[in-house]
Amino acid sequence: MTQDEKLMIKLYELATKAGDPHIPVEAKQAARVIGIKDTALKTIIKSLAQANLVKKIDDTKVSLTPRGCEFVLDMRGG
8 A cells, every 4th residue: 555545544534533534634643643754745745636635725734525535435445
């Protein structure tokens, strides 16, 4: 599993734990848990946003798009 995929899953988990998979979450918090450094995080978030999987809310928060949620659910097997 790639770092991008691990990050997507962790973002999904944090958001659903807060009550809604589309709620904005701290990207750094998710990255720290899975061992992604801040410099790599910026690059990963940029590519995920370009792929319409996440939406940048501000410099620290992102939310999963509907497509991003589908991507995670597909990876997790439904």
